[in-house]
Amino acid sequence: MNYTELAQNIKQWGQELGFQKVGICDVDLSEHEAQLQRWLDAGHHGNMDWMARHGMMRARPAELHPGTVRVISVRMDYLPPQAQFAANLADPTQAYISRYSLGRDYHKLMRNQLKKLGQRIEQEVGAFGYRPFVDSAPILERPLAQKAGLGWTGKHSLILDKDKGSWFFLGELLIDLPLPVDEPQSNQCGKCTACITSCPTGAILSDGVVDARLCISYLTIEFDGVIPEELRSKMGNRIYGCDDCQLVCPWNREGDITEQDSFHRRPIFNDSNLIGLFTWDEAAFLKNMEGSAIRRIGHIQWLRNIAIALGNAPYQNKIYDALNARLGLNALLDVHIHWALEQQDNKKEVAVRNIKLERLVRIIEKGLPRDA
Template structure:
């Protein structure tokens, strides 16, 4: 048993919550998490509940019906996992060595893909690491009840990360850290262990509104308030149907997600490149042409994006997004030929967006 403990911890000492908490954090760092914090799962979340209900009432969740399905289980951990006393929040940096994002965004012939999605699916990576952390805890703290989460259940991840001191909610609604900006993933372990608590940190956004001002579709309707129905990340990933025509020109060449609000944030000058090989760029997706990606058939899509978060939404949605990007691209024979080649695509969704793209080029010549 003792071989799993840090050198300065002995089996007897882990019975003390503070000592066990220190061991948990040391193990978390060994497993590749840059920050680990502990929050009280029984703390008052009434303000968060009210905010969520107001957000849902405004319809800002769009088609994400799951956001309202679980009631108070989203804010009351013990209703989701009985006996939960603590929430262990972790963060893991994901920013890979990649082509400068603004350079790609400003080149209308290239496809911009959110930097978190250039490598392996983070759900798999974080879940496996969190499970390893739980396994280590179990060697010295049995009986130990827990459940691990990575963007996979009704968990208010940012709220718990705030309470645990891992960061604060930025005006773009993402978690921010003075040490790492926002280019990281977060995950949680709900547990019945009475671990020592961490203090929340102050909000350092100040009077800055750069994230609000830069949003291409003005989806950030106010500080800490996002209308997902206008958000490019929602439109290109979560939204399954036709993208509203009025928003298509504003999407530009962003074919999977949007990082603008993060790229403009001053705190991201502290974002560190990841050391995780799983998050390294695959298939040159950090700097690739729209035409090249639009030519992939479904077999190529599945094979090249195996293990990628992009593969989760399917080839049809991929083509829909790329058609919008090609509709916004500078007119050229290569772009027009690519669109014409899919004018009779089997998917009505793809055909609709291809027709729009071709019409956009026709209108630009008038």
């Protein structure tokens, strides 16, 4: 069998299936095991117990799928048109939702395409061992993507491509065919620290090391408990995920718009007013988020995240009313609503003082007595 020709064909088939880039690597991730163990020992994975449950299997693909000798790593772009990054973040009355989750959940779509790629290879070579993964198993997908030449690991721990930035999903097809491997890209972050200095909560501790417990994406998506009070004001209006480290990255200036209509912004998010989203009952949430990655966090966590954002918004009577209307629905939610109400109370007091001060200044300017 001509494995070099087969590898070239696989990359072409992958692109025909909607993957923007396809690379191939071996399964040796031993150099990452010590770093992974240090990260876990430090508790940087938070309450994501599944990250530690399988030990070093995450760095040993051949244990995950016996017989594996190569990994086909793929990239699929997700940046939607009219992403409205600055507009959403700049308006504290609007919800900021991570760009990867504005459309349909990517897991099933990518896994189906990877399965089709395996079937296409099978048509060419006959029966062989393969298994597709898209965030569905304990596997170090980013080191694999780096080995396969899809990019390098940026200081924010995401994979960066010198031509396309980081607005893409990753997936893997584990195979038992000894294909030729690709060359990794060299790290080109240089002295840039934009992602580190822009992180709202300081979650990027050092190059490639992120403490999930401080990360807004973890807090709003993976963490289902009481968010530490000292982090709430730093979350701003980010109710699902956070893209700040990607937004400031110079390599993302050239990111391509996705070719997948499924990743385009849902019409329901054309109006992302926080109060409007906070009024959804559970039935509305489940209906509106059908087929979305957001659906898995559940209605209460959705409301928890929005309550924090409402607490961070400028004072409005209707925000105060909306928060009060949700009290008593859930004990965990109440903790965050009470905090948000306290923030609104504080902002109301400041607003009243400012109005009085402005009135006093106008009176003085007119030369009128202060009791006028």
